[in-house]
Amino acid sequence: EDKVVQSPLSLVVHEGDTVTLNCSYEVTNFRSLLWYKQEKKAPTFLFMLTSSGIEKKSGRLSSILDKKELFSILNITATQTGDSAVYLCAVAGSNYKLTFGKGTLLTVNP
Amino acid sequence: DTAVSQTPKYLVTQMGNDKSIKCEQNLGHDTMYWYKQDSKKFLKIMFSYNNKELIINETVPNRFSPKSPDKAHLNLHINSLELGDSAVYFCASSLQGPNQPQHFGDGTRLSIL
Numbered sequence: 001e002d003k004v005v006q007s008p009l010s011l012v013v014h015e016g017d018t019v020t021l022n023c024s025y026e027v028t029n030f031r032s033l034l035w036y037k038q039e040k041k042a043p044t045f046l047f048m049l050t051s052s053g054i055e056k057k058s059g060r061l062s063s064i065l066d067k068k069e070l071f072s073i074l075n076i077t078a079t080q081t082g083d084s085a086v087y088l089c090a091v092a093g094s095n096y097k098l099t100f101g102k103g104t105l106l107t108v109n110p
Numbered sequence: 111d112t113a114v115s116q117t118p119k120y121l122v123t124q125m126g127n128d129k130s131i132k133c134e135q136n137l138g139h140d141t142m143y144w145y146k147q148d149s150k151k152f153l154k155i156m157f158s159y160n161n162k163e164l165i166i167n168e169t170v171p172n173r174f175s176p177k178s179p180d181k182a183h184l185n186l187h188i189n190s191l192e193l194g195d196s197a198v199y200f201c202a203s204s205l206q207g208p209n210q211p212q213h214f215g216d217g218t219r220l221s222i223l
Contacts (some may be wrong), residue, residue, distance in 0.1 A: 031208075031209040032209045032210075034211065034212075038151070041216040041217060042114075042200065042214035042215060042216050042217060043153070043200075043214050044214070045211040045212070045213070048210070048211055086151055088153065090153075092207070092208040092209045095165070095166065097155055097158065097166050097168075097208060098143075098155060098208035098212065099155070100152070100153040100154070100155075102150065102151070102152050103151050103152070103153075105151075
């Protein structure tokens with residue numbers, strides 16, 4: 001069975017701090033790894049990673065994938081209170097299934 | 111324009127009742143999904159349809175029956191509701207398959223009394 005493990009489960013930081021969220025996976029026939037941000041309602045898409053070592057960047061957020069060691073990290077620099085959310089990692093395998101991790105709850109205090 | 115819309119947003123009902131949740135996407139996507147998110151925020155796939163055909167049917171009680179009248183709609187009917195069915199149900203869609211970003215609806219919060 002495909003498995004996605006995120007760490008830490010929760011994290012509290014101050015505005016301006018840099019955070020690193022981790023995602024490790026075991027999946028049959030890996031196709032891609034995706035990061036989502038969930039605030040109050042629907043998860044919203046952040047990044048999709050398919051190749052090792054290529055950093056994806058969007059503003060203060062960046063992510064990278066290591067297919068050899070089977071993990072990905074999501075970095076957020078200069079955190080703001082608006083970054084407070086649950087960050088979800090998901091992996092697409094060989095069938096039409098996206099397996100999600102349990103998420104990391106990030107709280108950014110002013 | 112809402113890309114993936116679900117109705118209703120909230121559903122409060124009694125044990126034993128039958129209810130439906132509707133989902134529509136206007137993105138022209140081929141693949142649609144239903145997820146259940148429990149109180150600990152864990153998102154678990156229930157069903158996936160590609161072009162109206164059932165692709166994934168996870169270990170879900172057969173009281174849950176999805177129906178896709180066309181590729182823009184995926185509805186979820188639940189019979190004989192139980193307390194454990196209380197959760198937020200999310201509909202999502204992607205262009206083709208899960209190997210592409212999924213767009214989620216805002217969720218339907220189902221509460222069983």
